[in-house]
Amino acid sequence: MTVHVHHGDVPRWANYGWMVEVDIQSKKAIRKNYAMGRFMHEGNYCMSDQKTVYLMDDDGPGAFFKFVADKAGSYEEGQLYAFKFASGDRGEWIPLPRERDSLIYARDMAFKRGANIFIRMEDIELGNDGLFYITETGKDSINLAGAIELGGKVAPWLEKHHLGNGVYDDTYGRLLTFNPETNQLKVYLEGGEAKTDKSIHLSNPDNLALDLKRNQLVIHEDINGLSGGRNPKGTSHWINEIYVLDLSIA
Numbered sequence: 001m002t003v004h005v006h007h008g009d010v011p012r013w014a015n016y017g018w019m020v021e022v023d024i025q026s027k028k029a030i031r032k033n034y035a036m037g038r039f040m041h042e043g044n045y046c047m048s049d050q051k052t053v054y055l056m057d058d059d060g061p062g063a064f065f066k067f068v069a070d071k072a073g074s075y076e077e078g079q080l081y082a083f084k085f086a087s088g089d090r091g092e093w094i095p096l097p098r099e100r101d102s103l104i105y106a107r108d109m110a111f112k113r114g115a116n117i118f119i120r121m122e123d124i125e126l127g128n129d130g131l132f133y134i135t136e137t138g139k140d141s142i143n144l145a146g147a148i149e150l151g152g153k154v155a156p157w158l159e160k161h162h163l164g165n166g167v168y169d170d171t172y173g174r175l176l177t178f179n180p181e182t183n184q185l186k187v188y189l190e191g192g193e194a195k196t197d198k199s200i201h202l203s204n205p206d207n208l209a210l211d212l213k214r215n216q217l218v219i220h221e222d223i224n225g226l227s228g229g230r231n232p233k234g235t236s237h238w239i240n241e242i243y244v245l246d247l248s249i250a
Helices: 100-104 106-112 145-150 156-161
Strands: 019-023 028-033 041-046 052-057 064-071 074-087 090-095 121-126 132-136 139-143 162-164 167-170 174-179 184-190 205-211 216-221 242-246
Touching: 028 074, 074 106, 090 184, 100 106, 106 145, 132 205, 156 162, 156 167
Parallel strands: 041 121, 121 205
Antiparallel strands: 019 028, 041 052, 052 064, 052 121, 064 074, 074 090, 121 132, 132 174, 139 167, 162 167, 174 184, 205 216, 216 242
């Protein structure tokens, strides 16, 4: 079904937060793809089948979404899914209602169906190994109580950051891997202080760039705060660093 949203029948805020399709030749917006849901769209990855799109939700609480178009090459109509761990580190995709009111509140609808809660999923890249690399930026003292009350399940690696009463202090964030064949989602590299050089802190990873030829992943920080070693010692202004990760090293 095609979902139409107009100022006349929904609040103005409901016209923001959608994925916009752009013609790169004319540099003009073609449409808002309402079927992909309304949330904090950040990174996304369109698969070669021209139907499947993995969608990042840059919010805390946030969800992990997948969209599958009804017709290859057209993203205007299709099914939106949310990720939920099913057994261990392997998950399943929960279909969400295709009605307009559900898509406007896509994240809440996902949590009501037991989807997992993440803290600021930002960027996604597909590696030579067939795995997706995903940045979960994290955030200081974020309250997830509302999402939990709706029915959302906090990602297992976040539990160690629970301060109580639904508040989580995910200071550094992390790099995740996702296997689209098995739906395995797990932590690849935790942010924080390096074991050997205490002056190095991988903090709040955000944008990714993948050098397929060299098999290297470039990780850009977007720090949320200055505490915990996220800023180099002796500095008072915000400093974001760039790391290069050789994916050939275990």
